[in-house]
Amino acid sequence: MGYSFPEEVLEHVLSFIDSDSDRNSVSLVCKSWHDIERWCRRRLFVGNCYAVSPAIAIRRFPELRSVSLKGKPHFADFNLVPHEWGGYAYPWIAAFAKAYPWLEELRLKRMVVSDEALELIAKKFKNFRVLVMYSCEGFSTDGLATIAANCRNLKELDLSESEVDDVSGNWLSQFPDSYTSLESLNITSLSSEIRFSALERLVGRCPNLKTLKLSHSVPLDLLPNLLQKAPQLVELGSGLHTKEVHPDLYSKLAGAFSGCKGLKRLCGLQDVVPSYLPTLYPICVGLTSLNLSDAPIQCPELIKLVSQCQNLQRLWVLDYIEDTGLNALAESCKDLRELRVFPSDPFGQEPNVSLTEQGLVSVSAGCPKLHSVLYFCRRMSNVALSTIARNRPNLTHFRLCIIERFRPDYITLEPLDVGFGAIVEHCKDLKRLSLSGLLTDRVFEYIGSHGKKLEMLSLAFAGDSDLGLHHVLSGCKSLRKLEIRDCPFGDKALLANAAKLETMRSLWMSACQVSYRACKLLGQKMPRLNVEVIAEQGHPDSSPDEYPVEKLYIYRTVSGPRSDMPSFVWTMDKNSALSSS
Amino acid sequence: MQDFKFDTMPSNTADQSPDSSTTGMSLKDTELTLGLPGEAQVVIVGGKSCSKRGYSDTVDFRFRCCSGESSAKAEQVDWPGNEISGPGKAPDSKAQVVGWPPVRSVRKKALKSCKYVKVAVDGAPYLRKVDLEVHRSYQQLLMALETMFDCFTISSNDLEESKIMNPVNGAEYVPTYEDKDGDWMLVGDVPWNMFVESCKRVRLMKSSEAIGLAPRTPSCTSTT
Numbered sequence: 001m002g003y004s005f006p007e008e009v010l011e012h013v014l015s016f017i018d019s020d021s022d023r024n025s026v027s028l029v030c031k032s033w034h035d036i037e038r039w040c041r042r043r044l045f046v047g048n049c050y051a052v053s054p055a056i057a058i059r060r061f062p063e064l065r066s067v068s069l070k071g072k073p074h075f076a077d078f079n080l081v082p083h084e085w086g087g088y089a090y091p092w093i094a095a096f097a098k099a100y101p102w103l104e105e106l107r108l109k110r111m112v113v114s115d116e117a118l119e120l121i122a123k124k125f126k127n128f129r130v131l132v133m134y135s136c137e138g139f140s141t142d143g144l145a146t147i148a149a150n151c152r153n154l155k156e157l158d159l160s161e162s163e164v165d166d167v168s169g170n171w172l173s174q175f176p177d178s179y180t181s182l183e184s185l186n187i188t189s190l191s192s193e194i195r196f197s198a199l200e201r202l203v204g205r206c207p208n209l210k211t212l213k214l215s216h217s218v219p220l221d222l223l224p225n226l227l228q229k230a231p232q233l234v235e236l237g238s239g240l241h242t243k244e245v246h247p248d249l250y251s252k253l254a255g256a257f258s259g260c261k262g263l264k265r266l267c268g269l270q271d272v273v274p275s276y277l278p279t280l281y282p283i284c285v286g287l288t289s290l291n292l293s294d295a296p297i298q299c300p301e302l303i304k305l306v307s308q309c310q311n312l313q314r315l316w317v318l319d320y321i322e323d324t325g326l327n328a329l330a331e332s333c334k335d336l337r338e339l340r341v342f343p344s345d346p347f348g349q350e351p352n353v354s355l356t357e358q359g360l361v362s363v364s365a366g367c368p369k370l371h372s373v374l375y376f377c378r379r380m381s382n383v384a385l386s387t388i389a390r391n392r393p394n395l396t397h398f399r400l401c402i403i404e405r406f407r408p409d410y411i412t413l414e415p416l417d418v419g420f421g422a423i424v425e426h427c428k429d430l431k432r433l434s435l436s437g438l439l440t441d442r443v444f445e446y447i448g449s450h451g452k453k454l455e456m457l458s459l460a461f462a463g464d465s466d467l468g469l470h471h472v473l474s475g476c477k478s479l480r481k482l483e484i485r486d487c488p489f490g491d492k493a494l495l496a497n498a499a500k501l502e503t504m505r506s507l508w509m510s511a512c513q514v515s516y517r518a519c520k521l522l523g524q525k526m527p528r529l530n531v532e533v534i535a536e537q538g539h540p541d542s543s544p545d546e547y548p549v550e551k552l553y554i555y556r557t558v559s560g561p562r563s564d565m566p567s568f569v570w571t572m573d574k575n576s577a578l579s580s581s
Numbered sequence: 582m583q584d585f586k587f588d589t590m591p592s593n594t595a596d597q598s599p600d601s602s603t604t605g606m607s608l609k610d611t612e613l614t615l616g617l618p619g620e621a622q623v624v625i626v627g628g629k630s631c632s633k634r635g636y637s638d639t640v641d642f643r644f645r646c647c648s649g650e651s652s653a654k655a656e657q658v659d660w661p662g663n664e665i666s667g668p669g670k671a672p673d674s675k676a677q678v679v680g681w682p683p684v685r686s687v688r689k690k691a692l693k694s695c696k697y698v699k700v701a702v703d704g705a706p707y708l709r710k711v712d713l714e715v716h717r718s719y720q721q722l723l724m725a726l727e728t729m730f731d732c733f734t735i736s737s738n739d740l741e742e743s744k745i746m747n748p749v750n751g752a753e754y755v756p757t758y759e760d761k762d763g764d765w766m767l768v769g770d771v772p773w774n775m776f777v778e779s780c781k782r783v784r785l786m787k788s789s790e791a792i793g794l795a796p797r798t799p800s801c802t803s804t805t
Contacts, residue, residue: 078685079709079710080680083707083709084708343682343684347677347682376684401682403682405678405681536705567706
């Protein structure tokens with residue numbers, strides 16, 4: 001019987017522990033630590049909103065201030081998840097309204113948020129500060145108006161990538177004149193005209209505004225005024241649309257940009273007229289993040305701009321940068337950590353730009369800190385992938401999209417198994433991987449034996465047989481999210497590795513070969529998984545059991561089948577009977 | 582749990598899919614096909630373009646033979662009033678696959694002006710959204726819709742007319758759209774660009790309900 005560690009001391013120690021996984025470990029030490037920890041946890045991250053119910057979350061953590069929730073599976077971004085699938089925020093917000101009157105932060109990703117939910121936020125949380133809705137939908141500018149009118153202490157409003165029903169641009173005027181606490185505003189996804197005078201006044205009275213990301217409906221000739229009111233900006237996103245070029249505007253804009261001495265992150269630049277780009281040159285050296293993926297800038301202006309950003313850590317750009325631009329990038333930007341190259345013409349049949357695997361090889365050679373890559377291109381080779389792997393064993397995120405499906409190594413015409421094998425073999429800390437091109441089961445053998453730290457894997461049009469899936473499920477010890485489309489994986493691998501699914505957040509399989517029978521079996525045997533079959537053609541019982549299901553979403557949960565499924569989603573339940581809400 | 586043993590020999594998935602060959606999956610089998618799972622692949626064959634139609638006719642299109650990886654050459658779209666970009670430029674020679682390449686729709690929006698409209702199909706419990714700006718012709722739009730909604734196919738009939746039908750119940754559909762004035766019109770009546778500009782949403786209406794729907798008639802009766 002030793003002394004007892006005073007609770008207050010432990011609480012104080014715990015207040016320095018932020019990371020979720022550390023806190024989870026703390027709570028497993030003993031019952032009293034579990035109890036103390038849960039009372040002093042202030043932040044909660046729920047990676048799948050259906051993995052746990054609001055009630056359970058509230059019961060365990062009575063004093064939260066900040067919650068992050070994710071709803072739809074990632075493939076919803078590519079139209080693979082039907083429109084009314086789920087991911088509703090309202091039940092969570094309603095429960096929080098009762099349990100956490102002091103809630104300050106909500107971060108939602110891929111969820112459906114109604115105006116009613118926004119109204120609850122606006123009226124029930126007296127000290128609400130941060131609202132981030134990333135890739136959400138279901139709300140309108142009316143909901144935003146309510147937030148603006150009521151949230152006195154709002155610091156951050158971020159609507160990136162969300163679909164907003166634009167009823168009117170007037171909601172900005174709902175921020176009262178006494179409201180001055182805005183620090184971060186991201187309204188890039190709004191397409192209607194904003195009342196610019198309201199925006200100007202808002203920016204003018206918020207001295208702590210650091211992030212301002214606007215939709216491209218903001219006219220260029222009004223941008224200098226805006227920037228002059230906010231020289232303290234750290235992050236700016238704005239279109240640069242103008243009807244005509246005139247020297248007056250040019251010098252005004254140049255002056256305004258130069259005045260923003262602390263600007264570190266820049267994005268937008270939709271519709272930019274190339275002759276205005278030099279107005280940015282003075283601030284380039286201070287930039288750590290540049291997102292030109294919405295900008296129609298081509299070489300050589302693009303190269304000129306990027307080469308001046310010697311301190312760049314993150315670059316998102318269209319493939320207009322071409323191999324020459326990437327060579328220049330490799331020369332100039334030695335601090336580069338993250339590169340994303342998006343396709344300017346993803347549906348075109350012929351390459352419209354001269355961007356190949358060589359550009360990526362250059363950057364991998366020239367940028368020693370590069371750890372995160374997303375790259376769309378039209379050809380790849382095993383030797384290039386192996387070179388990239390050897391150059392950059394510090395890669396943690398590698399997502400390669402070869403635009404045409406089933407493309408082999410363009411030199412040898414072999415599958416790209418060996419190349420991706422080199423990536424997983426050399427990059428021992430690889431956490432995220434997306435494959436493309438012609439791939440056989442062999443690549444999965446490599447991934448299974450080397451991808452021990454792999455947490456998320458995305459597969460499309462790859463593999464030969466169940467063996468492929470089996471390698472992944474049995475070999476990748478750290479796997480949390482697996483998303484698969486159009487691969488010939490069937491019942492065997494899934495059923496043989498059923499227990500693995502409980503160690504993962506989720507598995508998505510669409511246009512594969514998993515039979516309805518196997519889904520029912522899995523649902524029956526694994527009560528802590530929700531095995532959801534999406535069948536838009538009609539009740540899965542109307543086809544033979546052996547027929548493959550269209551789409552399958554399996555996730556672990558402590559809350560049982562969800563109750564808000566639309567008519568085309570069925571959960572396979574314990575009784576092996578169909579259960580649909 | 583080890584209720585199921587997994588043998589390390591390459592598995593033969595033939596018993597799981599009626600479509601696969603007995604020697605294992607071929608690349609072709611993994612492609613998206615049109616039509617219900619388990620059915621024979623439905624192939625769209627070319628239809629002849631024509632100029633005028635009566636209101637009860639469905640839209641006429643020219644399609645190419647579309648069996649995935651085949652190198653069937655695209656036929657020229659010869660739609661009256663349809664602007665063909667570039668001299669004699671043929672449309673994409675491969676069927677557009679839903680969600681591939683994996684470009685976010687928001688990103689697609691950023692590259693062109695966005696023109697997202699909701700698409701409803703009578704009898705289907707769900708809506709889809711389609712970006713009209715991505716497509717350059719009625720043909721491309723219909724093909725995209727076909728891959729989005731698996732419940733109908735577009736077949737040809739004597740190369741004169743093409744019909745949209747649901748092979749399960751034999752119902753025929755007429756593609757209609759609501760224009761800026763709130764009128765319901767037949768898809769295909771106006772030049773493509775005009776359609777993109779004025780279309781607010783699209784509905785694939787059952788032919789039986791489309792009676793009374795006339796092209797270019799203001800304040801026409803729209804069915805529920």
